[in-house]
Amino acid sequence: MVGIGWSTDEKEVTMEAFIIGIDMGGTRIKGVLQKGKEVVESIYLPTGEGDTFKNSVRSAVEQLQQKCSGQARAIGLSAPGIPDSTNRAIAVMPGRLPGLEGFQWTEFLGLPSFVLNDAVCALLAEAKSGAAVGQKNVVLLTLGTGVGGAILIDGKPYQGAFNKAGHWGHTSVEATGYPDVTGMPGSIEEAIGNVSVARRSQGRFRDTQELLNGVEDNDPFAQWLWLDSVQKLAVTISGISNAVSPDVIVLGGGIAHAGEILLTPLRRFMDIYEWRPSGKGSQIVKAIHSDLAGAVGAAFFAHDMNHTQSI
Amino acid sequence: MVGIGWSTDEKEVTMEAFIIGIDMGGTRIKGVLQKGKEVVESIYLPTGEGDTFKNSVRSAVEQLQQKCSGQARAIGLSAPGIPDSTNRAIAVMPGRLPGLEGFQWTEFLGLPSFVLNDAVCALLAEAKSGAAVGQKNVVLLTLGTGVGGAILIDGKPYQGAFNKAGHWGHTSVEATGYPDVTGMPGSIEEAIGNVSVARRSQGRFRDTQELLNGVEDNDPFAQWLWLDSVQKLAVTISGISNAVSPDVIVLGGGIAHAGEILLTPLRRFMDIYEWRPSGKGSQIVKAIHSDLAGAVGAAFFAHDMNHTQSI
Numbered sequence: 001m002v003g004i005g006w007s008t009d010e011k012e013v014t015m016e017a018f019i020i021g022i023d024m025g026g027t028r029i030k031g032v033l034q035k036g037k038e039v040v041e042s043i044y045l046p047t048g049e050g051d052t053f054k055n056s057v058r059s060a061v062e063q064l065q066q067k068c069s070g071q072a073r074a075i076g077l078s079a080p081g082i083p084d085s086t087n088r089a090i091a092v093m094p095g096r097l098p099g100l101e102g103f104q105w106t107e108f109l110g111l112p113s114f115v116l117n118d119a120v121c122a123l124l125a126e127a128k129s130g131a132a133v134g135q136k137n138v139v140l141l142t143l144g145t146g147v148g149g150a151i152l153i154d155g156k157p158y159q160g161a162f163n164k165a166g167h168w169g170h171t172s173v174e175a176t177g178y179p180d181v182t183g184m185p186g187s188i189e190e191a192i193g194n195v196s197v198a199r200r201s202q203g204r205f206r207d208t209q210e211l212l213n214g215v216e217d218n219d220p221f222a223q224w225l226w227l228d229s230v231q232k233l234a235v236t237i238s239g240i241s242n243a244v245s246p247d248v249i250v251l252g253g254g255i256a257h258a259g260e261i262l263l264t265p266l267r268r269f270m271d272i273y274e275w276r277p278s279g280k281g282s283q284i285v286k287a288i289h290s291d292l293a294g295a296v297g298a299a300f301f302a303h304d305m306n307h308t309q310s311i
Numbered sequence: 312m313v314g315i316g317w318s319t320d321e322k323e324v325t326m327e328a329f330i331i332g333i334d335m336g337g338t339r340i341k342g343v344l345q346k347g348k349e350v351v352e353s354i355y356l357p358t359g360e361g362d363t364f365k366n367s368v369r370s371a372v373e374q375l376q377q378k379c380s381g382q383a384r385a386i387g388l389s390a391p392g393i394p395d396s397t398n399r400a401i402a403v404m405p406g407r408l409p410g411l412e413g414f415q416w417t418e419f420l421g422l423p424s425f426v427l428n429d430a431v432c433a434l435l436a437e438a439k440s441g442a443a444v445g446q447k448n449v450v451l452l453t454l455g456t457g458v459g460g461a462i463l464i465d466g467k468p469y470q471g472a473f474n475k476a477g478h479w480g481h482t483s484v485e486a487t488g489y490p491d492v493t494g495m496p497g498s499i500e501e502a503i504g505n506v507s508v509a510r511r512s513q514g515r516f517r518d519t520q521e522l523l524n525g526v527e528d529n530d531p532f533a534q535w536l537w538l539d540s541v542q543k544l545a546v547t548i549s550g551i552s553n554a555v556s557p558d559v560i561v562l563g564g565g566i567a568h569a570g571e572i573l574l575t576p577l578r579r580f581m582d583i584y585e586w587r588p589s590g591k592g593s594q595i596v597k598a599i600h601s602d603l604a605g606a607v608g609a610a611f612f613a614h615d616m617n618h619t620q621s622i
Contacts, residue, residue, distance in 0.1 A: 082588055092588040137471055149554070153464050160448055160556030162591050170586055171550035175484040175502075175543045182586035184549060191486075232486045238495060239482035243460070243554075245471030275481055275493035277393055277403040280473050 018068045019306075021299025022057055023078040023118060023292070024097060026145070029053060031060035032292055033067055034299040037129045041067045042292060051099035054108065061109055075113040076302030077105055078121035078294035082163050087114050087305065091163070095181075114298075114305040119148035119166055120157050121297030122289065126250050127152055128300045130288040137246040140287070141168055141237075143255035146181075147189040151244070168240065169193070173232045188236045192229040192255065201225055208255055215261060227265055234269030241282040242275055252287030329379045330617075332610030333368055334389040334429060334603070335408060337456070340364065342371035343603055344378050345610040348440045352378045353603060362410035365419065372420055385617035386424040387609030388416055389432035393474050398425050398616065402474070406492075425609075425616040430459035430477055431468050432608030433600065437561050438463055439611045441599040448557040451598070452479055452548075454566035457492075458500040462555070479551065480504070484543045499547045503540040503566065512536055519566055526572060538576055545580030552593040553586055563598030 023030040025047060033041040043063055045056045057077070065072055079100060081093025090100050105113035116124075123140040126132040132140075138152040147169030151158045159165050169189035170182045177186020178199070190196045194208050204221065205211040214222025237249060255262065266284075274281050289296055334341040336358060344352040354374055356367045368388070376383055390411060392404025401411050416424035427435075434451040437443040443451075449463040458480030462469045470476050480500035481493045488497020489510070501507045505519050515532065516522040525533025548560060566573065577595075585592050600607055 151555075153469065158464065161558050161593075162556060162588060164552070164556040164586075164588060165554065167553040167586070170553040171482075172484055172546045173486040173497075175546040182553070183584055184553070184586065185546065185584065235483045235486040235496065241475070242478040242481040242493070242495070243476065244462075245473060245475040247472050273494055273496065275475075275478070275495065277473065277475060282472075 017303060018072040019074055019076065019299045019303045020061055020064050020072045021076045021078065021121075021295040021297070021302065022060055023121065023294030023298060024053060024057065024080070024100075025294070026096065029056040029060050030292055030295045031064050032295040032299055033064040033072065034296065034303075035068075039292065039296060042295070047097075051097075053097055054099065054103070057105075058109060061111075073111070074302040074306035075105070075109055075111050076121070076295075076298030076300070076305075077113055077115045078118045078298040079115055080118055083115045083117060083159075085163065087116060087301075090115055112302070112306050114302045116157075116298060116301050117150070117159075117163070117166070118294045120150040120159065121295075121301065122148075122252050122287070122293040123150035123152055123166075123250070124157060124297035124300050125289045125293045126252070126287055126297075127155075129296070130293075131250050131285045132248050135247045137244070138248050138250060139168070139240050139244055139246045140166075140250045140252060141256075142253035143192060143233075143251060144253035145194045147187075147193050148253070151246075168236065171236065171239070173235050188232060191232040194255070200229075208258075212258060212261060226261075230262065230265045231269050234266055234273055237266075237282070237284065238270060238273040238275070246282070248283045248285055250285055250287050252289070252293060256286055257290065328614060329383040330385055330387065330610045330614045331372055331375050331383045332387045332389065332432075332606040332608070332613065333371055334432065334605030334609060335364060335368065335391070335411075336605070337407065340367040340371050341603055341606045342375050343606040343610055344375040344383065345607065345614075346379075350603065350607060353606070358408075362408075364408055365410065365414070368416075369420060372422075384422065385613040386416070386420055386422050387432070387606075387611070387613030387616075388424055388426045389429045389605035389609040390426055391429055394426045394428060394470075396474065398427060398612075401426055423613070423617050425613045427468075427609060427612050428461070428470075428474070428477070429605045431461040431470065432606075432612065433459075433563050433598070433604040434461035434463055434477075434561070435468060435608035435611050436600045436604045437563070437598055437608075438466075440607070441604075442561050442596045443559050446558045448555070449559050449561060450479070450551050450555055450557045451477075451561045451563060452567075453564035453598075454503060454544075454562060455564035456505045458498075458504050459564070462557075479547065482547065482550070484546050499543060502543040505566070511540075519569075523569060523572060537572075541573060541576045542580050545577055545584055548577075548593070548595065549581060549584040549586070557593070559594045559596055561596055561598050563600070563604060567597055568601065 021032045029045045031043040081090040084091040132138045142148040149168035150166040170184045172186045174186025180187040180190045340356045342354040392401040395402040443449045451461045453459040460479035461477040481495045483497045485497025491498040491501045
């Protein structure tokens with residue numbers, strides 16, 4: 001976004017404008033109708049097989065338009081992958097949502113439509129109406145199927161060269177570890193993401209919820225496996241603190257909502273690993289938005305992009 | 312620097328101004344007299360024991376002032392550690408250069424004096440008159456005794472909360488590895504820095520030069536140890552590419568000047584590990600400035616800070 005002039009500071013959200021935000025999740029299309037900073041309607045539709053997700057997106061938009069008598073002026077779209085330089089389409093998304101790459105949404109939906117990476121959307125939601133309101137430099141990690149991430153610098157989403165920045169999930173904590181989907185060995189995504197629980201547990205647990213049930217049942221194998229994941233997360237977060245030193249690190253995604261079973265050991269490991277010159281450490285907070293984070297952030301993005309481009 | 316308004320773009324270096332830059336190295340105080348972007352004089356003095364380094368700094372300044380008939384208007388100081396929020400003193404530097412913490416240089420030297428972390432200075436030197444001229448988003452890694460680093464975002468040095476950002480050396484590639492000076496286990500500083508060669512080689516090599524001599528003599532132990540370091544550096548750089556996606560990654564410090572013995576295996580590992588959506592990878596370049604990098608960057612910083620504060 002650097003260069004487009006978008007900022008959390010510069011523009012107040014116009015309170016009367018209706019904006020639609022849509023998040024293209026793997027199993028559900030989630031939509032919100034926002035008026036200013038408030039979500040006034042939300043909707044969930046199945047993503048569907050193949051490229052039917054596009055019709056689900058259009059259907060969600062139509063239903064939300066009906067709720068505001070067609071007054072929404074722009075659409076924000078939260079999607080996996082890497083947006084093109086104009087944020088009008090997703091440029092790169094191998095393997096999921098067939099037909100997403102290069103698809104022009106403005107034409108298809110009939111309204112100015114702006115596409116942003118889903119983790120960047122989640123960060124915007126936190127920065128605008130969540131856990132990071134008023135902060136200038138923020139890193140978000142989303143702990144779910146995979147590990148996503150996004151960076152806010154000086155109040156603006158920072159996307160870097162090729163709009164690739166923020167993918168902390170594909171940083172390594174084990175240089176000789178199992179390679180993840182990008183080829184990175186021993187990444188934090190492989191160490192704590194839902195995607196790898198079956199492999200990491202040698203088939204004992206199908207997902208993180210089952211693993212955490214094992215922890216609560218005092219199964220030593222489950223406890224060891226979980227603490228190993230949290231230890232690696234603490235090392236990753238300590239590294240983010242040393243390299244980027246954001247004002248606040250926001251943890252989102254399903255695993256972040258596990259609560260004290262995550263936070264108690266995480267704090268213990270951070271006390272050991274984090275470098276705290278003059279005693280100052282990173283502020284770590286839980287995301288406020290949950291499954292609508294992507295849609296809400298997309299709506300904020302569309303509001304500001306539409307505002308920027310119409311004046 | 313965010314907030315102070317400094318930028319590589321906004322201000323042209325005034326060609327007629329003399330500026331002094333001083334780098335406080337562990338063994339030598341290095342000084343330059345710059346006129347505009349050109350180094351017109353340089354000087355090296357021993358750092359000395361205890362707090363005699365302060366007198367060495369003053370002596371270097373006096374000798375450089377004589378070279379320009381006392382015309383230098385500001386002094387930039389490159390130092391290890393973390394500067395305070397006004398960049399007038401080093402706030403935190405445990406263990407080296409006793410008396411540096413909190414020391415007010417403007418008073419001591421009698422001219423407006425601006426202090427910056429040495430790795431940030433090295434990055435400024437590359438951005439202003441080195442390998443990263445014209446680039447907006449840059450990460451620098453310095454590979455020497457330790458591993459330092461610095462970040463340029465949107466043309467400005469980015470220092471983050473508590474001016475701590477850029478310390479990539481204290482990010483981990485081995486979550487259960489040997490702890491470094493900050494407590495980070497398995498950091499890249501421990502994996503490739505000169506500081507750990509004796510430990511890593513079980514006493515066979517005293518420093519990286521001895522290790523590289525062993526590599527050239529086809530000693531299998533030296534080859535394995537060196538390739539293990541380069542593999543971890545490739546994992547670190549691939550992680551930087553995924554997380555920050557800078558326009559260019561600059562490698563500086565003594566080890567970066569080793570040449571093909573570093574670059575050939577580094578490129579091979581990067582081909583394997585780096586995520587390259589649409590085939591686009593990071594641009595990796597060697598720093599142009601060498602042992603005067605800190606002093607040169609400090610001079611550029613002082614020029615711009617003095618300019619900013621005097622108008």
